[in-house]
Amino acid sequence: MPEKKVKFLGLFEDSILKQGESVCDSNCDCYDCNTDNDHAAEPDPD
């Protein structure tokens, strides 16, 4: 069986999160945790 590669993507068409770099915060352009809705409170934490 060929090895399966895990890929977490960003919202930019060319962005792929690199392993071990960060948990994708605002210093990362992969954007997938940068989805907080403007003009809104954060979602319920629990």
Add this chain to the structure above:
Amino acid sequence: MFRTLKSPLNVQVELTWDCPNSCRHCYNSFRHDDEPILTMTTEQVECVARELVKENIFRVVLTGGEPLTVPELTVKAVEILRSNNIGVTINSTLMDLTPELASTLRGLGVRTIMTSLISSNPVTHDYVTQNPGSWQKTVDGIKLAIKHGFRVNVNMVLTKWNLHELEETGDFVGGLGAAVFGATRACAPTPIATEFSKYLISLEELRSSLEILYRLKERWGYGVDVFEHYSWCAMKDVAKYSHLARRKCTAGITSVTIGADGDLRPCGHNPNHYGNVFTDGLVGAWAKMSDWREGVHIQKSCTKCKFVRQCTGGCPVEAENSPRGRDHHTTGPNDVMSLPQMETLSSEAPKGRYSFIPEVVFRLEEFGGILGSSKGDIAFVDEVTLGISSDLRKKPNFNLRSVMSLGVSRKDASFFINRLVSKNILREEKSHAREKG
């Protein structure tokens, strides 16, 4: 430039354009022009809510106008959305909150409400809202909401009218017991942008407001926020304000606003309409907003900035309304003196057993899919990783070896688990003893 999602992740729904206040800074264009003040019918609210459920929207903000002027519509929307596990927050003046309504909304699973308090000074507040007595009603509403267990986020919209009262307002809000205090710059409302510009705070005032906000955080221990995206060059010390830097302009990319007329707009500020949810459906109208995914509206002077991918630049509506064609708080990359603090993902092999959180949603997309929930984060994955996730979801729980057994290397399997745990999409099973790696 940006991936096109089949539908947004977050949606703001303006149930009504009616509001007891007439805030001088209100960003809703319909509050400043001759458009009729519309309110959705019950059938329209049901239609919108069903669309949001059908298209796997993760989070919804019920807003207006003032959504609590139409409590039956707000409750109807919450009932449909919460019963389908969609996260709901409400933006409200809280002037019309009653104990009965508070109990109903809490019972349906609404936890967070955002409200606006213009100042701790009633005179300033009522001057800006143009509604005598509104300060007292909002303060009473905040107290009532906190008493009923809501997490209340209080936002102060900053203008020349109230900036000098920021610190004392933060102290006042701390005394009320709010969970979060926000101090967010006003943007010029589109229909009156030119005449309003003299009331906008300056760049120096914006930076000073951030310093005050973080002083208040130290003093009161509450969360602080700005409820709009600030460009990195405006913030300057981005490392210090990492929490604020998480917000990006997501208009038309991950989020959208549905007006009381059913029209889709990229965000609440933006008066431009792209299709109608009642006639085109959410997906049909969303598809018409492709210019936002193409980056067409990114402020021209920001497009060459080395930080634009992370920052997304100044507010496009501000830029459009400005005679200089740019958000007046943007300067350029030389002002970015530090970068956001990074949280490093663990590189250790996970040793526990894991399962997907029960409310996780797998949403198919052209590029693969989205894993997410109403209360956790969101992860975009390619088709192969979505397949791995789907296989693992069928199991009651799994460990590192289970992932590897699907043909994934140890390194990738660790990455998969650690990343999804960090995003609260996977959880470690507490009942299982940790295993040897």
